Amino acid sequence: MKRSVRVTAVAALLVAAAATGLTVVAARAEEPSVAAASGFYVDPRSGPAQWVAAHPADGRAAGIKSSISSKPMARWFGDWSGNIGTAVGGYVGAAARAGKMPVLVSYNLPQIDVCGKESADGGSSGASAYRTWIAAFADSIRDRPAMVILEPDSLADLDCLGASAASTRLGLLKFATEQFRDRAPKATVYLDGGNSVYRTAPVTADRLSKAGIQNVRGFSLNVSNFHTTAQESAFAEKVNDQLAAQGLERVPYVVDTSRNGKGGNGSWCNPDARQIGTTSAIQDLDGKGLEARIWIKAPGQSDGTCGIAPNTPAGTFDPQIAYDLIHGY
Template sequence: MLAVLTGCVLLAGCQEVSGDSPPNSGRPPTLFGGKGDMYVDPAGPAARWVAAHPESPDRDTIAKSIASRPAARLVTAPRAQLRGDLVSYLDGATAANEQPFLLADADSAVRCSPSPHDDRQTRLSTYREWFTELGTLIGTRSALVVVKAGRSARPGCGARIGETERIEIAKASVEQLHRSPHVLVFLDVTDLAGTSPPAAATFATSVGLGNLTGLALDVGGYQPETSAKEIRMILNRTAPHNRIFILTDSSRNGAQTDTTCNPPGAQLGTGESVGDDPANTQQLWLTTPGISDGPCGLAPDSTRGEFVPRLALALIPREK
């Protein structure tokens, strides 16, 4: 069970906020809006595999260790398809009185679509419209959203985005979500944090700390140790009046690995581990364990984003 957070610890409005962004006022008094559990997506990748393979000898193992545990809902649908993609998930979380949490991959939705937008102003407008629609769908619900917006494109996903434009896109995206009264916004800085924690902190500050609940690290990764401590120290020094939480993707970081693409030796990490102290790193599954990183490692014939049962089983520690 998750510890329910109390007080104003995650309310930027409870603190003096520095920078150009307005205080994050009107936020719910706890990280999960008063709810005690994260929502388990009944239509998540692992759950769909379990439902489709009732006779598999691996069914119960994957159901118990992965499909029955909360993992973020990945959102990559184009704006016109967001409602159909998300309404049942959000309604299900509301009915269960549990917390929905989303990995909002606008980069895939906007830039990896069949018709990517390669004009700078068009891209910016498209990102803004995508997050406006997402915020509208969430409405007055409480939700936790990890924002992926403006990162360098994968091969085949449009032109490379420069630093200035990346800040513009991320800032516009975060601002749109911030308009929803009960959305807790975490900005994904995985790529920057992995190479330069100071650059990750500077980027987040440029985007606007006042609109953020925190930063997300190692999204889709495997590293047990992240740069959370260093980034936290930088922000505490440069923006001491902002209480910025660090959230790490703990889905597959239970053991050290030598590679980062479906690596052998990886294990499930800690599930839900959150608290009300921003000095502690928060942990949630932001990736469904068993999702392939692409045709590599233990799943050379897989495609990126595909749920592969042998990858899922390899992550589950063997019972002694």
């Protein structure tokens, strides 16, 4: 049966299985067909859009509007989002009314950015708080289409946690995948797998498996990084080979292309001379390989007080970073 089997068909299968005593493994989320048919939602309140609206006379505004703020990109949700049910529900509802697919990022695990430390002052206060938060996140999507990138860097950063904290994180991620599976049947969720130079394919696959990859659509790569799509796709195939070697299904993946137009230069924190990449679009819905190229990081959003923006905190939009990304400076 195709992975995009509808929820009603799954329900009927479960009823039949219950009558015969069979055990059924839940089907993966539907393919992101809304995005393929109608496109991704353009966030009217993205950092670039808000800056353009507030600075119409700035000489950089027209270029940032045409090349960045008018394009679809993900909205990130974390401890700054207020009531998460209200925030997520409102955003997904707006996209549904527009007939578009929204892309959301959950970024609120305890000890987020534990390796990079540029965003380390955020995140949930503890495991219990995170479980409540992520359950409300998933529940507020309900039966509406949405694409979710689940906790960037969470698995790649396990090396910077102690054994107990790493085990807790894996458990929280698995809990999160179960919440989306059970509460948001039309959400296509991608568990973040880091990138091709951060951890090896065997390590990445092992962690994806332990974190519940079987409960969601697939995995994401290159979030907030600069590696080429070809480089990340080659790595993804190795990860899928490792998943298959464990007896798990090969899964689709998405790549962050917001800043990979020139590839990377070895630095991850506001490097110079990088460029925006292919705008958000579905690549292929065969359920086997690269499913979509997505602007997950908003171009122009600072990585931290580093590189070409030493005074711009992480998560803050910087128009000069954006302008330079447009032109490849």
